[in-house]
Amino acid sequence: MTMNVIGKPVARVDGRDKVTGRALYAAEFNQSNQAYAVIVNATVGLGRITGIDQAAVAKMPGVLSVLSHLNAPKLAYRPHKGSIDPKTGERLHVLQDEAVRFHGQPVALIVAETLDSAERAAAALRITYEAQRPIIDIADPDARAIVPESGRDHTRGDAEAAFANAPVNLKASYDIARENHNPMEPHATVAVWKGDKLTLWSKSQYVVNEQAEIAAIFGIPLENVQVICPFIGGAFGTSLRTWSHVTLAAMAARVTQRPVKLALTRKQMFFTTGHRPRTLQHVAIGATQDGKLTSLIHEGTGETSRYEQFSEALVASSSYLVSCPNVTTRYRLAALDTGTPVFMRGPGEASGVFALESALDELSYKLNIDPIELRRRNEPKLDEGVNKPFSSRSLIRCYDVGAERFQWLNRMPQPRSMLDGRLRIGIGVASATYPAYQAQSSARVRLLASGIAEVEVAASDMGPGTYTSMTQVAAETLGLPIDKVRFSLGRSDFPPAPSHGGSWTMASVGSAIRAACISVLEEAKKRPSTDRPLEATATTQRDAGVAGRFSMHAFGAVFAEVAIDPDVGTIRVRRALGVYGAGRIINPLLATSQCTGGMIGGIGMALMERTVLDRRDGRPVNAHMADYLMPVNLDTPKIEVQFVDEVDPHVNPLGVKGLGEIALVGMAPAIANAVFHATGKRIRRLPILLEDMLHA
Incomplete structure (x- = not known):
């Protein structure tokens, strides 16, 4: 029997426990x-x-x-x-x-x-x-520069020479504040x-x-x-x-x-408990008059503690997001007297893509080419960073769908050209991307004589709906109704799973559950009349041969409209749209919720969130919810999420790509690009503050 529950907007199976208080959190286990x-x-x-x-x-x-x-x-x-x-x-x-x-x-x-x-x-x-005296500022000349041992540099062609010889070139620097997670x-x-x-x-x-x-x-x-x-x-990584x-x-x-x-x-x-590190980035782009990139140089520095080297993929996207024959990326760390940073939603990519997509937007205005058209002209046919085809890449389709839905063609292209009464209106766009990871995971499935299936795995669920989506995978694979599956997680004595982060939970844990379900069904065929429970444990990981042949990433296009009060400098995001190519969508209800939350996090990154340190001793001076600002209901605009149909037979047995990270990645540059369109003023630091809008 096939239940066809994958792809359906199933309500959260743990929802009743959460709203009635039966769901217990760490501090409640008295x-x-x-x-x-x-x-x-x-x-x-x-x-x-x-x-x-x-x-x-x-x-x-x-x-x-x-x-x-x-x-x-x-x-x-x-x-x-x-x-x-x-x-x-x-x-x-x-x-x-x-x-x-x-x-x-x-x-x-x-x-x-x-x-x-x-x-x-x-x-x-x-x-x-x-x-x-502690050194707590990444720009402090006394901060020790470190080449991370993990290695993040990439070179193809001669980017320096190509930049010098480019008919059109652009240089810009970007500063993104430290953020704390605050779940x-x-x-x-x-x-x-x-x-x-x-x-x-x-x-x-x-x-x-x-x-x-x-x-x-x-x-x-x-x-x-x-x-x-x-x-x-x-949690978001903390x-x-x-x-x-x-x-x-x-x-x-x-x-x-x-x-x-x-x-x-x-x-x-x-x-x-960690934080998103402050980063300083420098981008140099060379291009022809018709918008073809000839050179791309992306350099970035992130903070780390003196006692550990925390590193993230700050400049990695620049090696594959756009087509360019001459590329150099460099990544360095600044050792500071601070606690070690940790991954925060969209780690590395959220910061790095802000710099790249802001620079591309600036280049589009310099060349008088529509920002989407510029990206279309530089769409790569393969991952030029590793010289491999993409397992799937739907970025241009995301732009096409988003442009129609957001009515991009109704946008007046010149900066400062759109008004709503006294408010300045701006519309911006940016690409989003995040790797489609898969890690080794195990899962155990037990079929009871009562017709109930018990599924166990040492995964976690910080809110995206893991209980529900994993139940759907098990139910469909076993051919059972949703209410006949009991999914359990969050115990270290269950079969091991990778971290619940990095947008790889469904690809990793879901694939293991699918394999365990297939194994237990095979066992049931061998012993069809037994009254004893049937049990199977499976361990899965990405096929090394497939991983060696393809570059695997999710892609998206993010659109944002802002309204800016010219008298007081307030910026309000009025509407936003994220369109994503992320493989098979297990549960569109949960997926939409995930992306909506990520996009709201991107609003915080763009306009509100920053941890300010006292230069004398490194004390966070705004370590409370009164001064560490985050989006609340009144800051949240109309947000739409769409998914393009994307079939990826290579990425994993379920054909899924993660959504938790990519939904935050493109939001900040889309907002910053909208701010430029509204005001003609290019802001290259995050968050964008009221004082940045003075005289805009």
Whole structure:
């Protein structure tokens, strides 16, 4: 029996649990006899601790323990680097020495009977420091430049000579602010030791990596750690790594011999759980008078910590997004006295594509060529960066569909030519792209005599609808109704899965579930009359031969209209459209929701979000929701999402490409390009601020 549920707008199977409160998040797994831990953060940006008045605080009511480098257990910190961790450098060893590496670093931990007692004690703890001046600005001449060991440079042809000889050329620099993730659910961990075995209810996008990391830190066998995370209230990358608060929760539970809950405050999430790094970029483009690119040079620098090398694909898209015979891309890091950045939705591509697509838009006006037509004239026939055909590429179709839907031809092409009363109107467009990744994943399927199928995998769900889409894959493959499938995730003792990030969950986990379902059906054919459960586990990964033959990416075209008040400089996005070629769409309802959320995140990147650091000590001065601005309902315009039909037989057995990242990637440049169209003023830094619009 075939149920044909893939491609249908199935409502969330976990929706009722979420709206009724049955869905539990990390901080809600309260335990009997539970204590509470509060982190004390460093108030200097660099230096060392010279004194801690622990004795007085230890006597305060309800305090069970005061931990610092003076008395904390010395942890094993065995080598471990998951796929998400920086390959170069060493993670922060929390409470193991007196060194302060960045403002907000955990330097002490209070454990108490109640949260109130722990917070009072944390506020009373007096710590003295020998402080030094931290380097926290990527543009600081004293910031050490690093060539990342992962290697990001690409060269074909002679871009410098071609640029010098180009009939038309353009140079521009771009500055994108640091951003913090700020999901609805703050980080939290509940830790319980039973003998030498540890259970962690912890907010994690990668439960098997958290299991392995904590086992390595405490020097205990992997099987002695269990990580549980059935639901995540948003993450966007901040929960990919296992940050120091997880270690501290486990440490506190071991020291006190009691269950311990540790939940970060909103302010603390600006210190120790990663961020999108600030980037500086330089783009140089050479072209003919008719708009054919002859040279493209894209250089970028991103921030990292001094103790680890965080790198992302900042300039990678420039090697394949447009056709050009002479291309050079260079990527460098600036080592700063800050916590290590982490991947944030659309990592690398969101920042790099902003620079490239802004420069292409500027070139289109310089040549008096329609911005879409310029991209059409430079559409590559293959990935020129690796000299491979694309497994599928629907970018021009996305532009065609989007231009008709957005009524692009009604746009007056000259800057400052469109008005709505006293408001200046601008319409901009930009490309979006993101790699179509697939990682190794396993899944287990169990067919019960009752006709129920149980599916288990150690994946995570931070909100895109993983429970629902995976249920659809299993139901269709098994030929069962949706309500006969029970999908479970978020436990490290389930079959291992990759991180829930990078837009590869459906490609990776979905393919494993499909394979496990096929295996269990084959087993059922061999034993058709058994009353015992039938079980199969499968592991899948991308075929190396196929991966070697094709370049695999999703593509999209993003359109935005802005209205700018010339008197006060306010910018409002009035409508936006994203058109995407992302392979097979498992659930159009969820996919539309994913893209809508990503596009709203792009509005934040373009117009609002930035973390401002105090130059004296690296303190985030706007580490709260009053001053760290993000789009809310009143900032959200009419957003439309469309998908072009795209069949990709190569990318994975399901033919899917990720949507979580690409939906954010093109939004910021589309808005910035619309701002130029409205005002004639080219803004090359994000976010675009009111003061940028003065005299525009």
